[in-house]
Amino acid sequence: MAAPVGEKQPVPWKDAYLDTVFSIFKARQHPFVLVEEAALGWMGLRVSPREDLDLLIRDSEMQVIQADLLATGQFDLVEQNLDLRLSDTYAQQVPRLKLKTDDSPYKCISLWSERVYMLDIDGDKIEVPDPQAWNTVIMEERFDIHPSWAQAPSIGYTARIADGIRVIPSILAQSPEMKYPIYIPTIPRMLNALLDQARYRVTHPEEFPYKYGNRPWYHISNFVRYLHLEKPQQRERLLPELADRNREDMEERIKRFKRKPLLTLASLQSGEV
DSSP states (O other), X not given: OOOOTXXXXXXXXXXXXXXXXXXXXXXXXXXXXXXHHHHHTTBTOOOOOOSEEEEEEXXXXXXXXXXXXXXXXXXXXXXXXXXXXXXXXXXXXXXXXEESSOOSSOSEEXXXXXXXXXXXXXXXXXXXXXXXXXXOOBSSGGGOOOHHHHSSOOOBHHHHHHTTOOOSOSSOSSOTTTOOOEEEEOHHHHHHXXXXXXXXXXXXXXXXXXXXXOHHHHHHHHHHHHHTTTSHHHXXXXXXXXXXXHHHHHHHHHHHOOOOOOOOHHHHHHTOO
16 A cells, blocks of 8 residues: 655665675774674664664774765764663764665664773674574573573574574675674673673762763673573673672672562462562
8 A cells, every 4th residue: 555645655775785884894994793782682672773873983084984974975973862862861972874865774874982981992702693683592601591590482593593593684784795893892891891881870969960861781681681691691791701899799789689580371370479
């Protein structure tokens, strides 16, 4: 059925919709590293699709990468939409480039510097096949959950593929000819960055006059929830790899987490829930 007169027709995604962006990173030999929801989707967290693609940029190359992207004529520099950042005013300092076309799943690209994200781009990373994880999956499989103690199925990349679950979009962000690697930080490094950002709010309260908008704690809580970090199997894997400055804060966050009981037919019939 045709769309009503005056109603904009949806535009399908275009194959290799980020090739121009990848070509800039490739020319400068700058790592293509995802952060925020784009990265979290490959870390086993259930995230909703976001209109921003968040990238980590080396401090020394922030200005040139931003200039290169704007020079393509495909972007406009716009303000951050804090409604998409849990009202986190900290994100206001992150450059946001809006695409002039709507042939990709992303409307904007946000450039987080190492200083702002509190994460070194040259640390340990995990390669992923695309910026977007189509279904819940964890690429760093040593942190995969197991049915024997999580009461949930494995979400590791190998298991998901073996189970026939689609984890890669049918329309890819880059062409086979581009073949520029895409990375996410390791889970311990991502948590260290988020814990450092959360601590910054405590040490600089004057910059955060409102109680809401604690984006890093929201992400950390989701790590605990979706990776079952309250279980001893996961705690023993993760905590030793966190920085000393962050281990106590992470332990406290895990202790405060209360998982809701798993609803089953038997529990409902017995009145246990």
